[in-house]
Amino acid sequence: MSTTTQERYSKSDELERSRSRPRTIIGTLLTILAFILLGIALLPLFLVIIYVIIRGASRFDLNLFTEIPPAALQEGGGIASAIVGTIILVAIASVISIPIGVLAAVYLSEFSSGRIARWIRFATNVLSGVPSIIIGIFAYGVVVLSTGTFSAVAGGFALAILMLPVVVRTTDESLQIVPQEVRWASVGVGASDFHTVLLIVLPAALPAILTGTTLAVARAAGETAPLIFTALFTRYWPSGLFQPIPSLSVLVYNYAAVPYENQQELAWAASLILVLLILLTSIISRWATGKSTY
Amino acid sequence: MTAALGDSQADNAKRSSTEKNLDNSFIWLTRIFAIGVAGVLIWIAVQVGIQSRRAIQEFGWSFWTNSAWNPVEQQYGVLPMIYGTIVSSLIALLIAFPIGVACAIVLSENFLPLSVRRTLIFMVELLAAIPSVVYGLWGIYVLIPFLKPIGSWLHDNFGWIPLFATPYAGPGMLPAGLILSIMILPILTAIARDSLASLPSDLRTGSYAVGSTRWQTIFSVLIPAAFSGIVGGTMLALGRALGETMAVTLVIGNSNELQLSVLAPANTIASLLANQFAEAKGLQEDSLMYAGLILFAITLVVNILAEAIVQKVKKY
Amino acid sequence: MSALERNQEDRSDRQQQNTEQNSEAVLQTEDLTVYYGKFAALRGVFMKIFKNKITAFVGPSGCGKSTLLRCFNRLNDLIDGCRVEGKVIYRNKNLYSKKIDPVEVRRRIGMVFQKPNPFPKSIYENIAYGARINGYKGDLDELVERSLQQAALWDEVKDKLKDNGLSLSGGQQQRLCIARAVALKPDVVLMDEPCSSLDPVSTGKIEDLIHQLKQNYTIIIVTHNMQQAVRVSDLTAFFNAEEGEKGNRFGYLVEYDKTEKIFENPQEEATREYVGGRFG
Numbered sequence: 031m032s033t034t035t036q037e038r039y040s041k042s043d044e045l046e047r048s049r050s051r052p053r054t055i056i057g058t059l060l061t062i063l064a065f066i067l068l069g070i071a072l073l074p075l076f077l078v079i080i081y082v083i084i085r086g087a088s089r090f091d092l093n094l095f096t097e098i099p100p101a102a103l104q105e106g107g108g109i110a111s112a113i114v115g116t117i118i119l120v121a122i123a124s125v126i127s128i129p130i131g132v133l134a135a136v137y138l139s140e141f142s143s144g145r146i147a148r149w150i151r152f153a154t155n156v157l158s159g160v161p162s163i164i165i166g167i168f169a170y171g172v173v174v175l176s177t178g179t180f181s182a183v184a185g186g187f188a189l190a191i192l193m194l195p196v197v198v199r200t201t202d203e204s205l206q207i208v209p210q211e212v213r214w215a216s217v218g219v220g221a222s223d224f225h226t227v228l229l230i231v232l233p234a235a236l237p238a239i240l241t242g243t244t245l246a247v248a249r250a251a252g253e254t255a256p257l258i259f260t261a262l263f264t265r266y267w268p269s270g271l272f273q274p275i276p277s278l279s280v281l282v283y284n285y286a287a288v289p290y291e292n293q294q295e296l297a298w299a300a301s302l303i304l305v306l307l308i309l310l311t312s313i314i315s316r317w318a319t320g321k322s323t324y
Numbered sequence: 325m326t327a328a329l330g331d332s333q334a335d336n337a338k339r340s341s342t343e344k345n346l347d348n349s350f351i352w353l354t355r356i357f358a359i360g361v362a363g364v365l366i367w368i369a370v371q372v373g374i375q376s377r378r379a380i381q382e383f384g385w386s387f388w389t390n391s392a393w394n395p396v397e398q399q400y401g402v403l404p405m406i407y408g409t410i411v412s413s414l415i416a417l418l419i420a421f422p423i424g425v426a427c428a429i430v431l432s433e434n435f436l437p438l439s440v441r442r443t444l445i446f447m448v449e450l451l452a453a454i455p456s457v458v459y460g461l462w463g464i465y466v467l468i469p470f471l472k473p474i475g476s477w478l479h480d481n482f483g484w485i486p487l488f489a490t491p492y493a494g495p496g497m498l499p500a501g502l503i504l505s506i507m508i509l510p511i512l513t514a515i516a517r518d519s520l521a522s523l524p525s526d527l528r529t530g531s532y533a534v535g536s537t538r539w540q541t542i543f544s545v546l547i548p549a550a551f552s553g554i555v556g557g558t559m560l561a562l563g564r565a566l567g568e569t570m571a572v573t574l575v576i577g578n579s580n581e582l583q584l585s586v587l588a589p590a591n592t593i594a595s596l597l598a599n600q601f602a603e604a605k606g607l608q609e610d611s612l613m614y615a616g617l618i619l620f621a622i623t624l625v626v627n628i629l630a631e632a633i634v635q636k637v638k639k640y
Numbered sequence: 641m642s643a644l645e646r647n648q649e650d651r652s653d654r655q656q657q658n659t660e661q662n663s664e665a666v667l668q669t670e671d672l673t674v675y676y677g678k679f680a681a682l683r684g685v686f687m688k689i690f691k692n693k694i695t696a697f698v699g700p701s702g703c704g705k706s707t708l709l710r711c712f713n714r715l716n717d718l719i720d721g722c723r724v725e726g727k728v729i730y731r732n733k734n735l736y737s738k739k740i741d742p743v744e745v746r747r748r749i750g751m752v753f754q755k756p757n758p759f760p761k762s763i764y765e766n767i768a769y770g771a772r773i774n775g776y777k778g779d780l781d782e783l784v785e786r787s788l789q790q791a792a793l794w795d796e797v798k799d800k801l802k803d804n805g806l807s808l809s810g811g812q813q814q815r816l817c818i819a820r821a822v823a824l825k826p827d828v829v830l831m832d833e834p835c836s837s838l839d840p841v842s843t844g845k846i847e848d849l850i851h852q853l854k855q856n857y858t859i860i861i862v863t864h865n866m867q868q869a870v871r872v873s874d875l876t877a878f879f880n881a882e883e884g885e886k887g888n889r890f891g892y893l894v895e896y897d898k899t900e901k902i903f904e905n906p907q908e909e910a911t912r913e914y915v916g917g918r919f920g
Contacts, residue, residue: 045733045748047741054741057539061435067426068444071513074506075451078462085465134361137354152631153362159560159627160368160620161567163594167601167616168368171375191364198361222343224350245453252455255569255594259602279570282457286464286574301458308453316446434720526757529715530817534770534824535747544769549760 122186185261200242415501519553811842
């Protein structure tokens with residue numbers, strides 16, 4: 031019985047490897063193909079970084095960081111006002127989104143259970159998928175229309191909405207890593223929930239929260255779509271929270287497609303700053319946490 | 325917290341009443357913020373909805389099918405932008421799907437030592453971190469010139485196909501789709517890799533034990549088992565592609581004319597908004613809000629479905 | 641260290657004599673040592689596995705019995721940092737020679753795992769999958785039916801072959817996995833504690849099944865359960881674990897003989913203690 035079945039399998043008696051076996055060849059080809067596709071996937075990363083460095087470095091001098099952007103046919107100039115503007119915008123966004131996001135995450139991870147938390151987490155994830163341009167028109171409606179002016183506050187508000195789901199998620203994840211014993215120890219000596227969370231659990235999770243939030247801030251600094259009709263743009267130094275304000279990302283957008291070489295060069299230089307910011311924060315946070323971010 | 329003991333009971337009782345209040349208000353504060361974060365979604369929907377009501381009243385459903393966008397005659401329709409949004413996203417998926425799944429396989433199976441894989445995973449993540457507007461700038465000065473011979477070749481040889489019927493114009497659907505594919509690749513890869521890596525290792529050993537090769541195991545056992553996760557990741561990527569703005573705006577050409585050809589300039593809803601919103605007034609602004617509402621609704625549906633799928637996979 | 645080695649050589653001589661059977665050896669190990677990373681998990685194993693016999697591996701956890709089992713179909717290859725020294729002889733060839741294709745080995749030496757691990761496919765596909773990738777030329781329906789019958793599962797599932805394999809009960813899943821293994825007509829079936837996640841009734845069914853399979857197959861079964869070893873096996877190998885110089889634990893073969901001999905009249909003190917404590 032066993033012999034008849036044995037014969038129906040096209041088993042050779044060979045146990046040895048053979049390069050000419052179809053499955054060996056197919057396997058090798060598939061492996062090569064997969065690695066080529068991985069290479070193709072990573073190629074743009076290097077190309078973009080290299081181009082941004084090559085094109086942006088030529089304007090990397092003191093003027094870049096001290097002067098305001100030039101008008102259309104002017105020579106020279108820098109992007110100092112846009113750097114300051116981006117810092118202001120990101121600061122406003124952080125002031126709004128970090129406290130709200132952290133406390134919301136505290137609720138999710140410490141005080142809630144089951145269905146409500148699941149729904150809120152779900153909604154947070156969906157919120158992080160809302161196109162940034164939609165956040166832009168939303169902020170326009172909420173802030174610009176009601177205050178009657180494009181402003182730093184409107185831009186900061188838009189960026190805050192954008193950062194919010196990221197802050198909630200990273201904080202939520204960081205809090206969940208804190209071992210349960212730490213909470214028990216605190217509750218065990220008679221601490222209230224309030225003290226346990228603020229004095230024990232949050233500090234324990236602080237490094238992870240900080241890393242996650244830093245990444246969120248760096249990414250917000252590169253966002254453009256929510257700013258172009260909330261913060262708008264100006265060449266000049268920021269003059270108030272309820273005035274239009276320049277930013278690096280909108281500068282890149284505005285100067286990207288203009289025919290003036292001087293402004294194009296500044297667009298590349300601003301891109302270089304944004305890319306360096308992202309690279310540095312990503313690498314440092316990876317080094318700090320010692321694990322992959324996803 | 326109520327465990328006040330022995331002789332200090334009176335003391336503790338006093339303190340605990342203020343503490344209880346503090347505790348309760350703190351919990352309520354966090355609860356309000358948490359519900360508020362979820363409420364932002366509804367807030368966005370209501371806000372954008374209210375602001376597009378005049379355009380909805382004016383144009384109704386014909387807004388979806390009208391292909392004119394004419395501020396002079398106050399006639400507005402978004403058919404070309406819906407077409408552009410969908411087609412550019414499909415081009416992106418077509419390119420990103422095979423590449424993303426291949427990356428997910430290489431990065432989840434043991435082709436490479438773990439430390440090398442970690443570095444590669446980090447690099448794929450970095451792709452998503454580069455600002456959209458930087459991709460756009462790079463697209464204008466590097467990608468569009470690079471695609472010129474390819475686009476011309478496609479038109480010269482396959483011009484009889486409507487998709488390649490126009491000469492390569494530079495900015496257009498093709499570069500936009502390509503840029504989008506780069507930008508959605510990381511999320512597709514991440515979710516697909518996650519669902520492959522979270523499969524029980526028994527499944528892998530079981531397949532090897534009946535004499536499968538590595539690739540037979542991948543195609544016949546692992547990918548079918550991780551299928552819904554891969555679909556979820558792909559949909560999440562589609563959601564990102566539909567709403568991606570800056571890079572697309574800079575390379576798509578922003579033409580509001582409906583053209584089938586992927587070599588011609590086109591427009592997406594998102595880039596229409598980016599281009600016109602800041603200067604729009606009156607009915608044009610309302611129509612842009614309406615267009616934004618449509619984009620919001622489409623991406624919302626796609627994202628909710630995707631998240632639901634991904635969530636389910638994670639439970640398993 | 642050298643004392644231990646000498647000791648082991650003595651033992652292996654004795655084992656060779658004691659287990660000299662009329663039937664031929666299907667598998668044979670020669671000074672097999674397995675490393676996980678820097679440390680040896682299993683040291684210096686000499687043994688023969690005889691045709692159409694059921695051989696049980698018993699011993700405390702960490703004694704390397706599962707590690708040894710996984711050497712026979714080169715499944716240890718999948719574990720990062722695992723390295724094998726010495727030889728496993730099968731059909732006059734060393735399975736660990738560079739020329740050997742592990743895929744070919746696994747097509748001839750089947751395996752059943754601790755936890756039932758059917759593929760998330762239909763019952764039919766669970767069995768047909770292996771046959772298909774092995775280039776089976778015959779009637780697949782017939783093969784599926786015969787394999788399920790051999791695994792004593794046919795009557796329970798014949799009306800729902802299209803159902804997902806995961807919809808079966810734990811005991812049924814394990815029998816499905818056995819059917820999956822025997823469908824390939826292997827020379828040897830390796831079983832790694834196949835009943836450890838099952839209830840007593842399912843365990844009884846699987847043990848009956850193992851007895852029936854003996855006519856056609858050579859079976860090696862790793863078990864924690866001494867009664868099970870007595871009930872099902874012809875030969876028993878007892879492994880023990882010892883502390884190495886750097887505090888790392890490694891396993892080695894203590895005694896290998898006919899099952900009744902191991903349980904009634906073991907030669908080694910360690911065997912007597914372990915078997916007595918667990919069995920008596």
